[in-house]
Amino acid sequence: MSLWEYANPKKFMQTSAWVLPWFTGLALVATVGGLVWGxxxxxxDYKQGSTVKIIYLHVPSAMLAINAxxxxxxxxxxxxxxxxxxxxxxxxAAAPIGLTFTLIALVTGAVWGQPMWGTWWAWDPxxxxxxxxxxxxxxxxxxxxxxxxxxxxxxxxxxxxIVGSVFAVLSRYAVNFxxxxxxxxxxxxxxxxxxxxxxxxxxxxxxxxxxIALFVTLVLVRTRTEIRVRRLQALLARERxx
Amino acid sequence: xxxxxxxxxxxxxxxxxxxxALIVALVALSLWRGAKVRRAxxxxxxxxxxxxx
Numbered sequence: 199m200s201l202w203e204y205a206n207p208k209k210f211m212q213t214s215a216w217v218l219p220w221f222t223g224l225a226l227v228a229t230v231g232g233l234v235w236g237x238x239x240x241x242x243d244y245k246q247g248s249t250v251k252i253i254y255l256h257v258p259s260a261m262l263a264i265n266a267x268x269x270x271x272x273x274x275x276x277x278x279x280x281x282x283x284x285x286x287x288x289x290x291a292a293a294p295i296g297l298t299f300t301l302i303a304l305v306t307g308a309v310w311g312q313p314m315w316g317t318w319w320a321w322d323p324x325x326x327x328x329x330x331x332x333x334x335x336x337x338x339x340x341x342x343x344x345x346x347x348x349x350x351x352x353x354x355x356x357x358x359x360i361v362g363s364v365f366a367v368l369s370r371y372a373v374n375f376x377x378x379x380x381x382x383x384x385x386x387x388x389x390x391x392x393x394x395x396x397x398x399x400x401x402x403x404x405x406x407x408x409x410i411a412l413f414v415t416l417v418l419v420r421t422r423t424e425i426r427v428r429r430l431q432a433l434l435a436r437e438r439x440x
Numbered sequence: 441x442x443x444x445x446x447x448x449x450x451x452x453x454x455x456x457x458x459x460x461a462l463i464v465a466l467v468a469l470s471l472w473r474g475a476k477v478r479r480a481x482x483x484x485x486x487x488x489x490x491x492x493x
Contacts, residue, residue: 237456238443248445251452255459298466306455313451412463416470423474430481433488 205282207425214418221418225411232258232405240397252310254402258409260303260328260369266296266413267331267359267366270338274356284425286352289359290342291420295413297335304328323372324381327365334362348428 204210236254243250270292276285307325308318319325338358345351372381394402445452485491 233456237452242446248443248448248452251445252455255455259459295466298462302459302462305458309451309455309458313448416466419470419474423470423477426474426477426481430477430484433481433484433490437484437488 202280202282205276205280205284207284207428210284211422211425214422218415218418221411221415225408225415227408228404229408229412232401232403232408235401236398236405240401243398246314249310249313250398252306253398254405256303256306256310257402258406259299259306261406262409262413263296263300263303263328263331264366264370266292266299267334267362269417270296270359271363271366274359277352278356283352283428284421286348286356287424287428288417288421289355290352291424292413292417293335293339293342295416295420297332297339299409299413300328300332300335304332322381324369327368327372330365331362331369334358334365338362 204213233254237251240251242248270289273285273289273292276282277289304325307328311320312318338355341355341358342351345354
């Protein structure tokens with residue numbers, strides 16, 4: 199069985215209808231479980247106090263803000279190279295989700311930064327590249343809305359997505375090579391020296407799993423809607439010609 | 441019920457409030473638009489005698 203089978207809208211609709219309830223259940227259980235665990239059952243940090251509880255929202259949102267754009271990059275490239283409509287529609291479907299997660303990461307970061315850094319905002323490399331990524335999401339969504347021809351819209355938004363990927367990558371790695379920033383390094387690392395305590399790490403991993411499942415669920419729901427919109431437009435066009 | 445958040449209560453509660461409101465709005469809008477499009481598609485398919493896709 200080839201991956202390209204899912205480029206067929208009918209096959210995509212059949213398969214997504216089957217997996218959707220599983221991802222919905224996983225998203226619900228893991229997101230609620232991770233956030234409840236983190237909010238109610240973890241202790242305050244000796245330095246950050248109770249603001250450490252913001253990590254369960256901020257880290258998964260920031261991870262998804264970047265990775266949603268990366269998913270859009272892959273599907274945009276598939277569209278540009280192989281002209282599969284489902285992949286262009288999946289990129290379109292993912293953009294408002296990525297935008298929402300970017301906004302959550304920016305807001306929770308600012309609210310955490312005020313008591314910890316003494317400022318809501320700093321023109322730090324990671325924060326700035328995150329803000330530019332947020333603006334790219336807005337531009338990407340606006341471009342889809344502004345162009346009537348769906349294939350032209352898919353072409354132009356794909357090019358925009360490739361350009362914006364620079365800022366998605368910068369958002370992730372800026373802290374590693376721009377040392378003058380306020381933002382600390384990665385909260386979770388495979389390096390044993392940099393581990394956060396398990397008391398915080400376990401609910402954080404659960405929350406991340408929940409946010410990923412939520413992202414997949416919403417992408418599937420919204421892509422199914424976009425496929426139906428295409429079919430609806432095709433049927434209405436045929437009706438007008440008859 | 442709510443844990444003792446001390447002097448950072450505003451920051452923590454604002455973060456959770458904003459994030460949960462945004463996620464709920466995103467889910468609700470996605471489901472609402474999905475249902476609206478599905479209804480419109482079924483109407484046109486019924487009118488043209490096609491099976492529901």
